[in-house]
């Protein structure tokens with residue numbers, strides 16, 4: 407596919423909030439105070455530095471060396487080294503973006519504009535940067551996996567997930583974006599030029615690997631899909647013990663298609679009946695699966711008398727292929743029943759992808775670019791008039807953010823040198 411993120415050597419850059427550029431300029435002249443400030447910042451985040459695997463810990467940090475960054479007007483950047491494993495951390499002050507001449511303020515404007523649905527070209531033009539620079543900026547955020555960033559926000563790995571695929575296009579080719587969502591947060595946004603089960607399994611497998619690396623005992627309890635074969639098979643392969651459900655809203659929307667030739671008014675009426683049927687089953691506290699089985703049989707019989715046995719027969723056949731997935735939704739009260747939040751995520755992405763067709767060249771790094779977009783989706787606060795206004799998806803799901811500034815959060819959370827490890831409980 408040629409779009410997987412290139413593996414580079416471990417990036418141990420850390421972004422540190424020095425609050426004010428003048429504070430930074432004072433601190434860089436005081437070795438001890440500088441290291442202490444960085445350590446205090448680490449402590450306030452509750453993060454640890456990513457040392458080498460061999461590090462026995464207990465290594466003090468000393469200021470190691472420094473170099474001038476010519477591109478940034480001679481700004482001095484310090485590197486700090488662990489005295490026991492010799493890992494070197496590059497300390498970036500908050501007012502600098504990694505490898506970029508662009509200032510965070512310009513990046514902020516351009517990213518907000520893109521996130522809001524403006525094309526890459528327009529967002530860039532407004533902020534006096536090149537579209538390519540904005541594309542690269544989003545791609546650089548996408549170097550960090552969604553799982554890595556979300557667990558730093560203390561979100562637990564999702565036990566119930568929504569899995570679906572977005573159909574998009576890369577120039578004239580069809581492409582597919584296997585997606586995993588839990589609540590308001592995107593956990594995986596992959597890219598595949600094939601719609602086979604194997605391709606989807608490979609894509610969503612990246613999520614699984616990242617999750618298992620964080621927590622080896624990770625298990626998915628339930629996954630809801632819209633019933634697309636490749637998505638269903640990929641979930642079955644990756645999470646063999648998970649309950650697999652089919653989205654009930656999707657079923658509801660599909661029903662009228664099964665009644666070809668029936669007048670629109672009658673189809674609408676039958677859809678309402680079907681809606682009420684699913685709703686009542688979900689309201690029940692017990693025997694929900696048995697109730698659904700009975701009601702589906704009864705509903706098909708009603709169709710026989712209302713619009714003819716041929717339609718009734720077609721519905722029975724459809725029920726037979728889908729009911730296992732609907733039963734799975736009803737069997738476990740914690741199972742998500744509808745993929746509405748995932749559809750919302752896809753709609754938001756659709757607008758952006760549509761607006762930046764020019765960048766879908768076959769040799770591009772679509773996977774990292776999409777991951778970057780997903781980070782924006784998770785971390786940019788909702789607008790004033792929206793539900794949960796002022797909060798971002800991560801916060802709505804109960805995550806904890808390093809600061810109250812979303813761009814600074816992005817800079818810190820996509821820093822390669824940080825990791826969140828919950829302290830083992832004492833006693």
Ligand SMILES: [Zn+2]
Pocket residue numbers: 457458461462463465488489490491492493
């Ligand atoms: Zn170390």
